[in-house]
Amino acid sequence: MAERDFTGGLTDRAAELRASPEALEPLLRAPEARLMAARGGDPLLFGEALAWTPLAPEILALAAEPPTLMGRTESGAPRFALDLTGVEEVPPALAAPAPAGAAAAFAPLREAATKIAPEDLALAGCARSLFLWRNDTRHCARCGGAMKSSSGGWRRDCQACGHQSFPRTDPVVIMLVERGERCLLARRTGGALWASVLAGFVEPGETVEEAVRREVAEESGQRVGRVSYVASQPWPFGGQLMIGCLAESLGDAPLKLELEELRDGVWATRAEVARAIAGRGYLQIPPSFSIAHKLLKLWSEGRIGFR
Ligand SMILES: [Zn+2]
Missing domain, CATH: 3.90.79.10 (Nucleoside Triphosphate Pyrophosphohydrolase)
Incomplete structure (x- = not known):
């Protein structure tokens, strides 16, 4: 049985598709595509499960950056993550897909770690690391210039000197x-x-x-x-x-x-x-x-x- 310990995430991270808007476009529009949202690395839950929502335009509009491709499930369904760092309440558009009786709330990851499915916890952990790195990499380490996301959010490029920064581990x-x-x-x-x-x-x-x-x-x-x-x-x-x-x-x-x-x-x-x-x-x-x-x-x- 899979363990609930941040391991066992998607084996297909589809890294080759991240950088290409043409390759991402059909994934973003796929009916089976879903996204998870996180605020300051804390994932949105519906009740005691990670909230997977459709990629509705009103949801995507809540974030400063486009959703990040996390990979594909075994059946090929794309999975994205959306960084909502800075929002206060759960926006109504995000709460709308919650099943009846399941409260929509951002939960500290340590708390979510005792509840959500093992494979979802691995993805929520990955998204947290990625978003924290991105939010900490606003300025270039070489020249102090402004950094901008590229490669579908998996890289930051300096707008002044071209220095590239990758998510660190x-x-x-x-x-x-x-x-x-x-x-x-x-x-x-x-x-x-x-x-x-x-x-x-x-x-x-x-x-x-x-x-x-x-x-x-x-x-x-x-x-x-x-x-x-x-x-x-x-x-x-x-x-x-x-x-x-x-x-x-x-x-x-x-x-x-x-x-x-x-x-x-x-x-x-x-x-x-x-x-x-x-x-x-x-x-x-x-x-x-x-x-x-x-x-x-x-x-x-x-x-x-x-x-
Ligand atoms: Zn620079």
Whole structure:
């Protein structure tokens, strides 16, 4: 079964059609075409489902930019996303297609992540990352000139110097550190109450394995031996690609937490992690749509581990 974790979006992104108005035109007019709308990255829901609406002219007129082609479904139906950042209320034209009894409302993506269909969540996450990048790329990084969307909204071009900017994805390593029968969980300073695995940005010139070893040493004072890749996840709250790994702690050095980032840490057993996943026990862990949760679940079930 597909998981509700921002993965499993459209496999056909139809990237070759984005840049061509002639190729886009029939897709925009196709009767089976649908669009999702988002405001500041928060998707419009009808009740507890992502709102897919027809591409009616009165809906398209609500946005500053044309709809962005996200791809095609397995049956070939085009799927678009519309950025309504800046609108306050849900416009009547958008609410009109809602099924009877289903309220039309923009929902924070974290909230939508617990409700909407897995494949819709992947698309809503993709749209959020894309729109945030677009709204953050108003001026050219080289000359400060005004940027304008091109390639169907998947590129920004400087109107002064021609510099092209593409949607960015920042790689982040996120690793479950294992020592014998236990794994390391730590709580972030000033962050959520839950305890999670360690994570950090990959720096220029680093491999994934090097980033894992450096981050674990910096944040917890542990030396890491083996590193293995487990899974990855797009994380639309900051436009990151989370690269989930398992890391082996060597030796028995005491925890030395980087206190600017972490306030406390614990070596937890599989049973303790399993209780936290079940919502019991003393540990609180990140929500089910996060890769941290997935790593912890796989480890607690004995499906990943060096031993
Ligand atoms: Zn420029």
